[in-house]
Amino acid sequence: MSVNHFGTYILTRTLLPLMAQTSKLSGADVRIVTLSSVAHAMGRAEDKTLTFKGLDDFKREYADDTCPGWSRYTVSKLANLLFARQLQRYIDKAGLDILSTYINPGEVNTFADRMPFPKISKVFMGIFFAKPEQGAYTSCFAAASPLVRIHAGKYRDKYLVPVGKIGKLGKNAKREDLAVNLWTSTEKILEGMGIYMPEL
Incomplete structure (x- = not known):
């Protein structure tokens, strides 16, 4: 979970x-699209006990x-989404016209070749999962x-699902305290490692 989140945070903030x-x-249209998943919910x-208050939460x-x-995956996707939500607040506070959205690409067949029985998995996923090109539709839309x-007001700080529709957030994804904790803890952990993010 930590590698995924910290990489996203460092790259975006840099x-x-x-x-x-x-x-x-003039005419600029800057957007930041963060990949999440339905797994965020x-x-x-x-888990109601999630806090993101310290390194232990990231290393669990x-x-x-x-x-x-699977447990680590769901928490990492929640972290991605919370980061994108807090990022929009940070951008808005700076008075910038930048849109932060976060997306669920849907069920996409990008890993059949890594399953225990790749040929069977390819057939199964070919029936029930979208092709990678189709999985990119919502990302491209965002x-x-x-x-x-x-319609920037409609899409700012929104969770998009296939294809380009506004989806519903899970309970923890709606918690502003979790988003703030994630952001603040990430900065403190990175500063402890001697990594400082540039301010706007």
């Missing part, structure tokens, strides 16, 4: 001053869970559709 400058140019991601392995990998800019 590029943010450049995006801020670009957003001030499942399993451990819905969920070793006693039936499927620890990043490039003129409708998103025309």
Whole structure:
């Protein structure tokens, strides 16, 4: 979970001053699209005890869970979504015209070849899962559709599901305290490692 979240945070925050400058140019349309998943509202991601107040929360392995990998995945997708939500608040506070959206691409066949029986998995997923090209539709809509800019108030800080529709957030995804904790803790952890993010 930590590698996924911290990588997203560092990359976005490092590029943010450049995006801020670009957003001030005439005709500019700057958007930040963060990949999440319907999993953000499942399993451990819905745990009421989640706080994101310290490093231990980021390092939790969920070793006693039936499927620890799934537990970590759901929490990582929640973290991505909370980061994108707090990012929009940070951008708005700076008075910048940048849109932050977060998306669920849907069930997409991008991993059949890594399953225990790849040939069987390919057939099964070919029936029930979207092709990778189709899985990119909502990302492309969020990043490039003129409708998103025309109706910026409608799409700002929104969770998009296939294709380009506004979806419902899970309970923890609606918690502003979790988003603030995630943002603040991430900054403190990185500063402890000697990594400082540029301010706007």
